[in-house]
Structure formats: C-alpha cells, structure tokens
Amino acid sequence: MPLETESKARVRALVADFRPNNGDMMAALHRVQHEFGYLSQESLEVIAEQLDMFPAILYGAASFYDEFRFEAPAQTTVRWCSGPACRLRNSNGIRDAMLATLGMEDLHEQTEDHRVGMVLGQCNGCCELAPMVWLEQHGDHGPEQTPVGHMTAARAVRMARALRDGADIEEAIDA
Amino acid sequence: MPEGVAMPDLSVALERYEELRVRADAEYAAWRNPERPRIDIAMDTSSLANGARATGVAIHRVITERNAAVDMGQVHGYGMQWIHPSVQITFPNGETVLYGPVKPEDAARIVDEATGTWGAAADLRHGMVTGTHEGVPSIRDHEFFSLEPHERRLMRNLGLTDPDNLMHYIARDGYRATARMLGRHLSEEQVRNTLNDAGLTGRGGANFPTGLKWNFLYGAPGEEHYMVCNADEGDPGAWVNRVVMEGDPHLLIEGMLIGSYATKAKVGFIYLRDEYPFSVQRMEDAIREAEAAGILGNDVLGTGLEFHLRVVRGAGAYVCGEETGLLSSIQDSRGMPRVKPPFPAQRGVFNKPSNVNNVESFANVPLIVRHNSEWYREHGSDKQSGTKIFSFSGDIPRVGFMEIPFATRLEDCLRVCGGIQGGQLKAIQSGGPLGSLLPAEALPKLILQPDSFTPWDAIMGGGGMVFCNDQTSVLVLTEMFAQFVEDESCGRCITCHHGNQRQTEIIRRILDGEGRREDEPNLVMLDRTLQFSNCVHGQFSPKITRNMRVHFKGDFEAALLGVDPTLTMKGMYEVVVANQRPEEQAKAAADICPTAAIQGEPGRRRVVDEACIRCGACFEVAPDVMAKRPKAPKPGLVPIG
Ligand SMILES: Cc1cc2nc3c(=O)[nH]c(=O)nc-3n(C[C@H](O)[C@H](O)[C@H](O)COP(=O)(O)O)c2cc1C
Ligand code: SF4
Ligand code: SF4
Ligand code: FES
Numbered sequence: 001m002p003l004e005t006e007s008k009a010r011v012r013a014l015v016a017d018f019r020p021n022n023g024d025m026m027a028a029l030h031r032v033q034h035e036f037g038y039l040s041q042e043s044l045e046v047i048a049e050q051l052d053m054f055p056a057i058l059y060g061a062a063s064f065y066d067e068f069r070f071e072a073p074a075q076t077t078v079r080w081c082s083g084p085a086c087r088l089r090n091s092n093g094i095r096d097a098m099l100a101t102l103g104m105e106d107l108h109e110q111t112e113d114h115r116v117g118m119v120l121g122q123c124n125g126c127c128e129l130a131p132m133v134w135l136e137q138h139g140d141h142g143p144e145q146t147p148v149g150h151m152t153a154a155r156a157v158r159m160a161r162a163l164r165d166g167a168d169i170e171e172a173i174d175a
Numbered sequence: 176m177p178e179g180v181a182m183p184d185l186s187v188a189l190e191r192y193e194e195l196r197v198r199a200d201a202e203y204a205a206w207r208n209p210e211r212p213r214i215d216i217a218m219d220t221s222s223l224a225n226g227a228r229a230t231g232v233a234i235h236r237v238i239t240e241r242n243a244a245v246d247m248g249q250v251h252g253y254g255m256q257w258i259h260p261s262v263q264i265t266f267p268n269g270e271t272v273l274y275g276p277v278k279p280e281d282a283a284r285i286v287d288e289a290t291g292t293w294g295a296a297a298d299l300r301h302g303m304v305t306g307t308h309e310g311v312p313s314i315r316d317h318e319f320f321s322l323e324p325h326e327r328r329l330m331r332n333l334g335l336t337d338p339d340n341l342m343h344y345i346a347r348d349g350y351r352a353t354a355r356m357l358g359r360h361l362s363e364e365q366v367r368n369t370l371n372d373a374g375l376t377g378r379g380g381a382n383f384p385t386g387l388k389w390n391f392l393y394g395a396p397g398e399e400h401y402m403v404c405n406a407d408e409g410d411p412g413a414w415v416n417r418v419v420m421e422g423d424p425h426l427l428i429e430g431m432l433i434g435s436y437a438t439k440a441k442v443g444f445i446y447l448r449d450e451y452p453f454s455v456q457r458m459e460d461a462i463r464e465a466e467a468a469g470i471l472g473n474d475v476l477g478t479g480l481e482f483h484l485r486v487v488r489g490a491g492a493y494v495c496g497e498e499t500g501l502l503s504s505i506q507d508s509r510g511m512p513r514v515k516p517p518f519p520a521q522r523g524v525f526n527k528p529s530n531v532n533n534v535e536s537f538a539n540v541p542l543i544v545r546h547n548s549e550w551y552r553e554h555g556s557d558k559q560s561g562t563k564i565f566s567f568s569g570d571i572p573r574v575g576f577m578e579i580p581f582a583t584r585l586e587d588c589l590r591v592c593g594g595i596q597g598g599q600l601k602a603i604q605s606g607g608p609l610g611s612l613l614p615a616e617a618l619p620k621l622i623l624q625p626d627s628f629t630p631w632d633a634i635m636g637g638g639g640m641v642f643c644n645d646q647t648s649v650l651v652l653t654e655m656f657a658q659f660v661e662d663e664s665c666g667r668c669i670t671c672h673h674g675n676q677r678q679t680e681i682i683r684r685i686l687d688g689e690g691r692r693e694d695e696p697n698l699v700m701l702d703r704t705l706q707f708s709n710c711v712h713g714q715f716s717p718k719i720t721r722n723m724r725v726h727f728k729g730d731f732e733a734a735l736l737g738v739d740p741t742l743t744m745k746g747m748y749e750v751v752v753a754n755q756r757p758e759e760q761a762k763a764a765a766d767i768c769p770t771a772a773i774q775g776e777p778g779r780r781r782v783v784d785e786a787c788i789r790c791g792a793c794f795e796v797a798p799d800v801m802a803k804r805p806k807a808p809k810p811g812l813v814p815i816g
C-alpha cells in the first residue's frame with residue numbers, strides 16, 4: 001500500500017526529534033494530531049516505535065486524555081463550554097438544542113455525514129462571553145478555533161441547522 | 176561539584192545583567208516614549224475571543240490607507256475583560272490611554288484619536304494607564320481596581336510592556352533578582368529562608384509554604400533534581416495562571432530559575448493545559464528568547480550554572496493538575512495520581528527528586544527576592560501575607576481579574592464587579608469542582624484568606640470566584656460539578672470511579688423530578704465512602720454536593736419533592752403555549768423548536784410534553800406566547816424527615 005507508506009513516512013519525519021524516556025510523548029501526540037487532525041493506528045505505531053514504547057502502552061496512555069482523538073474529526077466541531085458562568089445562562093439548553101438539531105444522543109458524536117460533531121469544552125476564562133461555544137475546523141495549519149459568545153438556545157438551533165445543511169463557519173455564526 | 180572543577184564565578188551575572196539592561200533601557204524608553212503615536216492591541220486569550228485580531232486588522236487597514244504616522248504593537252489586557260477587545264494608545268509624551276470595547280468599525284476613530292483628533296474616541300476611553308491628561312481619570316482610580324494596592328506586584332507589567340518582549344521585562348527590573356542573587360552570592364538557603372520569612376505559600380490550593388517545600392528538594396539525594404510548574408489551571412472559572420503566563424511570561428521563568436538555583440535543579444518543566452494555546456505560544460517564545468539572551472540554558476548569565484526549561488502541553492485531563500498525576504503525564508504515561516508518599520521530592524519526574532509549584536507561587540518569587548520579605552508582608556494579613564490574582568465571573572456585569580491583598584472582603588469584590596445582575600445573590604462558587612458552593616449569607620463574613628472559608632466547609636482555592644444569582648437552581652450547578660468530577664476521575668479507585676457515577680445519577684434523577692426519600696442518606700453514604708479514595712480528587716469530589724445539601728437544605732428538600740421555584744430543573748416544569756397570539760410568535764416558536772414539540776394548527780398550537788427537551792429556544796422567539804408552568808409534585812413522593 002504505497003499511500004500508507006507515504007503517510008507513515010510523514011509521521012516518522014514529524015516525530016524524528018523525539019526520544020524515548022525523555023518526556024516527549026505528549027509533544028509527539030500533539031504534533032501528529034495537529035498535522036492530521038487525529039491519531040490513526042498507523043501513526044500511533046510510528047510514534048510508539050520512535051519512543052520505544054509498546055503500541056498498546058502508548059494507546060493506553062494517549063486514550064487517557066480527552067483531547068487525543070483516534071478518529072477523524074467532523075468537518076466542523078462544536079465545542080460546547082461546560083463551565084459555570086455558561087451554565088448560569090442556560091448552556092444546558094444550548095447543548096440540548098444543538099444535539100437535538102443534529103440528531104445526536106450525546107456529546108462526542110458526529111452527524112452521519114461527518115459534517116458536524118460536538119464535544120465538551122472547558123472554560124478558558126472568557127466568561128464575559130458566556131454562554132459560549134467554539135467552532136473548530138482542521139485547517140492546513142492545524143486546528144482553527146472560532147469562539148462564539150453570547151449564545152442563546154434559539155441561536156444554537158439556527159447555528160446547528162446551518163452547519164448541518166453545509167454552511168461554513170461564517171454563515172453559521174450569522175444564521 | 177566533581178574534583179578539579181572550579182566553582183563557577185557567579186559575580187559575572189551582575190555584569191551580564193548590566194549589559195542586557197543597557198540595551199533593554201534604550202529599547203524600552205523608545206517604546207514608552209515613541210517617536211510617533213502607537214496603538215497597542217490587547218492580545219490575550221480573552222481579547223482574542225472577543226475579536227482582537229479583527230480589530231487589529233481593521234486598525235492596520237486604516238493606518239495603511241491613510242498612510243498615517245502611527246505604529247502598532249501589543250500589550251496584555253489590563254483586567255477589565257468586559258471591555259475587550261481593548262486597545263491602548265501611547266503618545267510620544269509617554270501618556271497611555273486605555274480604550275474599549277474597540278470593534279473593527281471603531282478603527283477609524285481610534286486612528287483619529289491617535290493622530291491628533293483628541294476626542295474622536297472619547298466615549299471608548301476608560302482611563303490613563305500612565306501619565307495624566309486633563310479630563311481623563313487614571314485607570315488606577317477605576318472602581319474595578321479600587322481594591323488593588325496602589326502599585327501592582329504580580330500584574331505590574333500589564334499594559335506597560337509587550338509581553339513578548341524580553342527587553343521590556345528587563346527594563347522593568349526583570350531578572351534583576353536573579354542577577355543579584357547570583358552576583359552577590361546569596362546562598363540557596365538564604366533564598367529559601369527569604370521566601371519562608373515572607374510567608375509565601377502555594378497558590379495551587381493546598382497553601383503549603385513554598386520555601387519549606389524547596390528545602391525538601393534541596394536536601395534530596397543525587398544531582399538530578401527537577402523543578403516543575405503546575406500550569407494546568409483546570410478549575411473552570413479560574414484564569415489566574417493564564418494572566419501570569421500571557422501577561423508576563425518571564426516572571427514565571429524567573430521564578431522557576433530562582434527556584435532551580437535554590438534547589439539545585441537543572442531542568443524544569445511547565446505543564447500547561449491544552450485549553451490555553453496562546454499561553455503555550457507565549458511561554459515557548461519567552462523561553463526561546465531567554466535562551467538566546469543567555470538567561471536560560473547551559474550558562475545562566477555567564478555563571479556556568481545550567482537551567483533548561485520546557486513546556487509540556489496537557490491534553491484535557493483535570494487530574495493532571497494533581498501533582499503526581501502531572502508527573503506521570505510528563506513521564507509518557509496516563510496522568511493518574513498515585514499514592515503519596517513517596518512525595519515528589521523523593522520521587523518525581525523520571526523517578527528523580529522533583530518539586531511542583533503553581534504558576535502564581537513561582538511568580539511571587541522574583542518579587543520577594545528583589546525586594547525583601549518585609550516588603551512582601553506589607554500587604555495581606557498576619558495569617559496570609561502578600562497579594563493574589565483573582566478572577567471573577569458569573570452573574571456580574573464586570574467579568575475580569577484583579578490583584579488584591581489577602582484578607583480583602585469578598586463583599587467588596589462583588590461590589591466592584593458591579594454587584595449581582597439579573598436577580599438576588601444565591602451562591603458563590605469558589606475553588607473549582609473540588610471546591611465549594613457558598614450560600615449568600617456567607618458573603619458578609621468572607622475575606623479572601625483560606626481560613627475564612629473553612630467554617631463553611633469551603634475552600635478559597637486557586638482564585639476563581641463565580642457569583643450566582645437566584646435564577647438558576649443550585650442543583651443545576653451541583654449537577655455540573657458532579658458530572659465534572661465523575662468524568663475526570665482517573666479510575667484508579669473504585670470509590671472515586673463508581674462513587675461519582677452514583678452521585679451524578681442521583682443528582683440527575685432529582686433534576687428530572689424523580690427524587691426519592693433515600694437520596695439524602697445515599698448521598699451521605701457516598702460522601703463517606705469517597706473519603707477512602709487515594710487522592711484529593713476523590714476525597715473532595717462530594718464536596719459541592721455536600722455544600723448544596725447543607726447550605727441549601729431548603730432548595731434540596733424542595734427539589735426532592737419536585738418543587739423548583741427557578742424552573743430550571745427539567746423535570747419540575749413543563750413548557751406550554753400560554754397564548755395563541757401573536758401568531759407570528761407562535762409560528763416562530765414552532766419553527767425554532769428543535770424537536771418539533773410545538774404542534775397543531777395556528778390558533779390551536781400546543782406542546783407535546785414528551786417531545787419537549789426544555790431547551791428554551793421557544794421563549795426567546797416567542798416571549799408572549801410560550802411559558803413555563805410548574806408541574807405538580809409527583810404523587811406518592813413521600814416527604815423526607
Ligand atoms: C484533582 C486535582 C487538581 C489539581 N489541579 C491543580 C491545578 O490545576 N493547578 C495547581 O496549581 N494545583 C492543582 N492541584 C494541586 C496540586 O496537586 C499541588 O498541590 C500544587 O500544584 C502545588 O503547588 P503549590 O504548592 O505552589 O500550590 C490539584 C489537585 C488536585 C487533587
Ligand atoms: S481518588 Fe479518583 S482521581 Fe484520585 S487516584 Fe483515585 S480514582 Fe484517581
Ligand atoms: S423548550 Fe425547546 S424543546 Fe421545548 S417546546 Fe420550547 S423549543 Fe421546543
Ligand atoms: S464558563 Fe463558559 S467561558 Fe467560562
């Protein structure tokens with residue numbers, strides 16, 4: 001499979017400067033996910049080799065962390081702020097409205113066509129914008145995040161409908 | 176020190192510092208009194224979320240179009256996040272004025288103001304950051320900062336430097352403490368004693384004396400010691416460490432550098448949460464600059480001492496804030512807290528002696544070493560000296576951060592934040608998910624000092640304070656934290672892993688209006704069981720639920736009966752079409768409903784209760800049509816007691 005070899009080679013080049021037992025695992029995982037949007041089995045194998053770890057141990061470690069993904073993210077991911085300031089302004093309603101609009105049972109799912117996904121986000125101290133979500137896409141230069149503040153449930157429905165129907169981030173924000 | 180190797184000559188540090196200082200003074204003077212006016216965009220996580228980049232682009236465009244004699248630069252926000260995106264204009268005479276919120280459409284006015292049409296952006300002005308100007312108050316006189324000391328300490332460089340510029344830090348006495356400590360041959364012990372005399376304690380929550388902790392690492396066997404910074408700041412609603420890292424990254428580096436000297440550590444790690452990519456970037460850039468200037472690396476300020484510093488980026492695991500979980504995460508494994516002892520000073524990174532401190536603990540160190548312990552004690556109280564950064568959020572009009580002396584009254588903080596908004600004060604959330612839910616009646620008695628929180632079975636914590644009004648049930652907040660601690664349990668202990676699942680289940684069921692008589696005793700039992708968990712995460716995980724049960728007993732008991740005056744608990748109210756008119760609103764409600772729960776022809780619309788998920792979208796578009804109606808308490812639910 002020539003394609004596989006090529007992407008393996010890309011991963012290998014990416015992680016070439018990391019060393020075993022040097023505290024490099026987190027950096028290696030981040031760098032590969034940054035580039036590809038997720039950690040494929042094949043890339044985990046390459047990283048494990050580079051760090052002199054069993055792939056099972058590496059996967060076991062990586063899967064501990066919420067932010068490492070092992071499947072490709074949706075085209076657009078809605079990161080929903082779960083923090084306290086947002087909860088005081090009906091962020092639960094915002095979450096449930098978006099999930100219902102997208103036909104998803106819970107966070108960390110994607111629409112069947114992989115257009116939209118939703119994940120749980122943590123407050124990063126922009127609570128003046130509460131309630132908020134971030135819209136994320138994986139661009140050529142890694143992940144791109146657009147914070148959207150002062151959300152409401154009605155806006156959440158419009159935004160989710162727009163994204164579901166193929167709108168880009170700008171259109172979804174203005175929906 | 177191996178035989179035959181000469182003691183490094185540390186006095187060279189002073190010379191190196193003076194060389195750097197000459198360059199820094201010149202660069203900084205030119206920045207403070209620029210030849211042409213300069214517009215600095217506040218750049219930090221909050222500013223960026225508020226659109227600082229778009230504002231910067233718009234201002235840049237206006238400048239280019241007009242070929243205006245104005246430059247651009249950056250600063251960190253001053254503390255008032257509700258005015259973000261903000262900008263500062265610095266005039267050639269050194270006067271600096273703060274403006275906000277500056278939206279892209281205000282760009283032309285800001286450029287006008289900078290280029291001589293004084294008053295073009297008068298309505299956006301908040302005050303003078305430096306200098307005086309008739310008719311413009313000093314920003315230091317703004318009510319929001321009225322609790323801060325006249326001279327800021329930890330935040331002294333905010334608004335007054337470009338955080339990415341090492342020379343600015345140096346020109347404002349940065350790295351001077353390091354140079355003096357080395358150049359005047361201060362012993363490692365003297366440094367540690369100075370911190371102990373100052374009364375510096377850990378800002379990560381446990382409040383352990385920093386100097387004392389450093390004694391353990393200094394005295395640990397072997398040559399390989401590690402200095403680790405806990406920059407995981409996982410408590411939602413707290414962004415104190417972020418302000419230090421994005422506002423003055425070299426302050427943290429210098430704190431760690433002094434710490435490395437005082438404990439004989441040669442390598443340092445900053446474990447930084449993934450949610451702060453901008454902090455990661457600022458810290459990594461600052462480390463690179465410090466290396467290039469010979470402040471970090473193999474030859475610290477020419478002395479031959481070594482200190483290498485690296486950022487390790489977390490990946491969304493809250494327990495990695497627990498120090499042993501953090502150490503595990505640095506060592507290429509799952510970030511699971513382990514049993515203590517051994518303590519980090521005995522077994523830390525790579526099983527070598529290590530020390531973990533919070534960002535803000537380190538940030539205090541250069542200030543104390545540069546001044547002295549008495550100076551440090553000028554603020555605060557006998558029980559807790561110094562100042563601390565706090566972040567305030569929730570139902571208040573002024574969301575932001577300030578640096579205030581310990582023992583400041585919390586009531587005063589709420590006042591300067593503009594008071595409670597949208598209702599009456601109901602609860603104060605401090606200390607994050609392992610922290611507390613305080614009742615409103617505690618407010619007049621609380622001062623910002625850890626022991627003031629103890630009588631309320633509460634902790635002050637890392638500095639995040641969330642004020643909550645009475646429009647959201649405290650049980651909704653309790654559910655949030657219950658789910659948080661459940662999600663973030665590392666899974667090592669069955670008590671914590673399963674106990675928290677049960678706790679969340681019970682709280683959720685109560686929210687669904689299905690409270691049971693045995694819920695209270697079961698929550699008490701879970702609370703007791705969780706105390707047998709290995710780490711503080713498990714032990715403190717039932718704390719907010721307990722606070723809710725005890726401090727909000729009335730709300731809790733009513734909820735068990737299915738009664739919720741706030742109508743925010745899903746199972747205790749229904750959504751109804753209260754009026755069929757205006758029809759446009761009724762139609763809009765039916766259209767926006769994500770579950771098509773609003774059914775029927777115009778004039779005969781109704782909500783199908785089973786389909787309604789209580790999202791609230793319909794109320795916004797149809798305030799005159801849709802209403803919440805309390806459900807009757809469940810028949811058969813026996814009152815407890
Ligand atoms: C679950 C858990 C999360 C923690 N998170 C943090 C954190 O984000 N930042 C922090 O400084 N300390 C955190 N701590 C406390 C640390 O274990 C440790 O006490 C602290 O980093 C020591 O630094 P200090 O002495 O400077 O306060 C956490 C503790 C627990 C149990
Ligand atoms: S108490 Fe919880 S977080 Fe701590 S070690 Fe046990 S399972 Fe992990
Ligand atoms: S609360 Fe949400 S689900 Fe219920 S009727 Fe209104 S819009 Fe529909
Ligand atoms: S709680 Fe949502 S941004 Fe802080």
